[in-house]
Amino acid sequence: xxxxxxxxxxxxxxxxxxxxxxxxxxxxxxxxxxxxxxxxxxxxxxxxxxxxxxxxxxxxxxxxxxxxxxxxxxxxxxxxxxxxxxxxxxxxxxxxxxxxxxxxxxxxxxxxxxxxxxxxxxxxxxxxxxxxxxxxxxxxxxxxxxxxxxxxxxxxxxxxxxxxxxxxxxxxxxxxxxxxxxxxxxxxxxxxxxxxxxxxxxxxxxxxxxxxxxxxxxxxxxxxxxxxxxxxxxxxxxxxxxxxxxxxxxxxxxxxxxxxxxxxxxxxxxxxxxxxx
Amino acid sequence: xxxxxxxxxxxxxxxxxxxxxxxxxxxxxxxxxxxxxxxxxxxxxxxxxxxxxxxxxxxxxxxxxxxxxxxxxxxxxxxxxxxxxxxxxxxxxxxxxxxxxxxxxxxxxxxxxxxxxxxxxxxxxxxxxxxxxxxxxxxxxxxxxxxxxxxxxxxxxxxxxxxxxxxxxxxxxxxxxxxxxxxxxxxxxxxxxxxxxxxxxxxxxxxxxxxxxxxxxxxxxxxxxxxxxxxxxxxxxxxxxxxxxxxxxxxxxxxxxxxxxxxxxxxxxxxxxxxxx
Numbered sequence: 072x073x074x075x076x077x078x079x080x081x082x083x084x085x086x087x088x089x090x091x092x093x094x095x096x097x098x099x100x101x102x103x104x105x106x107x108x109x110x111x112x113x114x115x116x117x118x119x120x121x122x123x124x125x126x127x128x129x130x131x132x133x134x135x136x137x138x139x140x141x142x143x144x145x146x147x148x149x150x151x152x153x154x155x156x157x158x159x160x161x162x163x164x165x166x167x168x169x170x171x172x173x174x175x176x177x178x179x180x181x182x183x184x185x186x187x188x189x190x191x192x193x194x195x196x197x198x199x200x201x202x203x204x205x206x207x208x209x210x211x212x213x214x215x216x217x218x219x220x221x222x223x224x225x226x227x228x229x230x231x232x233x234x235x236x237x238x239x240x241x242x243x244x245x246x247x248x249x250x251x252x253x254x255x256x257x258x259x260x261x262x263x264x265x266x267x268x269x270x271x272x273x274x275x276x277x278x279x280x281x282x283x284x285x286x287x288x289x290x291x292x293x294x295x296x297x298x299x300x301x302x303x304x305x306x307x308x309x310x311x312x313x314x315x316x317x318x319x320x321x322x323x324x325x326x327x328x329x330x331x332x333x334x335x336x337x338x339x340x341x342x343x344x345x346x347x348x
Numbered sequence: 349x350x351x352x353x354x355x356x357x358x359x360x361x362x363x364x365x366x367x368x369x370x371x372x373x374x375x376x377x378x379x380x381x382x383x384x385x386x387x388x389x390x391x392x393x394x395x396x397x398x399x400x401x402x403x404x405x406x407x408x409x410x411x412x413x414x415x416x417x418x419x420x421x422x423x424x425x426x427x428x429x430x431x432x433x434x435x436x437x438x439x440x441x442x443x444x445x446x447x448x449x450x451x452x453x454x455x456x457x458x459x460x461x462x463x464x465x466x467x468x469x470x471x472x473x474x475x476x477x478x479x480x481x482x483x484x485x486x487x488x489x490x491x492x493x494x495x496x497x498x499x500x501x502x503x504x505x506x507x508x509x510x511x512x513x514x515x516x517x518x519x520x521x522x523x524x525x526x527x528x529x530x531x532x533x534x535x536x537x538x539x540x541x542x543x544x545x546x547x548x549x550x551x552x553x554x555x556x557x558x559x560x561x562x563x564x565x566x567x568x569x570x571x572x573x574x575x576x577x578x579x580x581x582x583x584x585x586x587x588x589x590x591x592x593x594x595x596x597x598x599x600x601x602x603x604x605x606x607x608x609x610x611x612x613x614x615x616x617x618x619x620x621x622x623x624x625x
Contacts, residue, residue: 132419
């Protein structure tokens with residue numbers, strides 16, 4: 072195994088990797104090596120370009136945090152995430168579509184009191200979201216675990232995240248500030264990649280929900296808003312028609328929470344339909 | 349651009365990337381996206397496996413330092429580095445072969461005094477290396493910049509690195525401890541990858557040299573030693589026959605430096621032959 076060149080290196084690596092005990096890992100590594108080498112050969116990657124790539128990965132590594140996962144973001148920007156989600160999202164018709172990866176938080180999110188105001192710090196209008204966690208036959212799934220994220224503008228790490236109570240009838244209520252458009256910062260590696268690709272940095276506004284219940288597939292999804300200017304330009308390729316919702320505008324008056332509002336507010340009904348495991 | 353699935357996502361990403369101004373970057377990103385997606389499709393990468401990959405990159409990023417470049421090491425382990433070096437190493441016959449990437453040090457290495465002892469801290473035998481920096485016609489290249497690394501055992505970051513004086517006749521001398529076998533640590537991400545692949549962690553002992561001179565291609569290469577037990581098992585695929593050298597053993601006596609040694613020592617003559625730019 073000496074004097075390996077561009078004609079012999081791929082087979083040499085595969086031969087070395089043939090001792091992998093785990094058959095699935097062997098399959099993954101074989102395909103990874105073949106496609107990685109195909110890439111380098113196809114474009115005749117130079118030493119300088121290789122170094123640029125290595126430096127970019129190092130920068131992404133240095134900027135990576137639990138809240139701002141640069142490698143996941145880069146995967147989204149390259150469309151890999153959408154591909155992986157799509158090819159694994161085999162659910163009966165009528166189930167809510169998956170739109171994101173579940174990320175286990177570093178700290179468990181707090182359980183919001185029923186009716187509590189989520190994201191009260193925001194400048195956006197108030198919204199009242201309610202609905203149920205259902206199976207595909209429309210039956211309530213009681214005691215589901217429902218987690219909500221509200222992405223903040225400028226993606227500054229101040230993402231609101233909480234658990235919502237789900238009652239015996241599978242019902243939930245959320246009083247919240249509406250999400251705003253989200254910006255992938257230019258000074259992050261993922262943002263720099265987007266800039267190098269001459270692509271926009273703004274995401275459509277969305278809530279992210281993760282819904283889990285015993286006996287059902289965990290669902291991680293987004294809820295978008297009709298009329299958002301970025302629905303057809305999402306740099307992370309995550310928008311699905313079934314997840315675009317029409318919020319109802321109200322000039323003021325009695326809210327779904329039973330309070331009286333002098334300011335305009337919005338309401339939305341949205342059910343989460345889970346597939347059996 | 350909504351509802352992208354495994355059949356449509358690749359074209360959608362390529363369409364988004366078609367606005368890249370730099371033609372070469374567009375070529376690179378097109379091939380990268382196509383091959384990355386081909387990999388994910390071929391093995392039907394799952395969400396769990398995707399997360400495992402993202403976590404591995406994050407671990408590599410956290411462990412990455414200027415001295416222990418994890419992403420470069422991972423590229424070596426996957427054979428990508430050997431492929432990139434080979435497909436760009438187009439030099440006239442007779443030139444010294446390239447065997448590694450040049451890494452710009454964070455701090456400029458010190459210039460060793462002529463005849464100074466390099467790597468005196470090591471337990472390995474003393475070696476006297478001498479030779480010249482030549483062009484392919486065998487003419488001396490004066491004033492070349494010659495940098496030496498001696499990889500330490502256990503890859504503990506204590507890598508010796510220095511500039512060697514090169515005289516008007518292109519000649520250099522190096523008095524040094526011989527390099528020892530190098531171990532890629534099990535607790536580093538690159539070492540963990542090797543372990544997962546069920547591959548050995550020991551590299552053949554080598555010096556790394558970088559040689560530069562105005563008007564010539566910069567050369568970065570390794571000098572290996574005949575008889576090393578790891579020559580055919582280099583986990584980084586870097587060994588070339590032309591770079592395996594026969595050190596001469598001496599029981600003691602007068603050294604090339606003009607000193608008298610009671611201990612055995614080794615000598616080697618090795619010339620660096622550079623290609624014109």
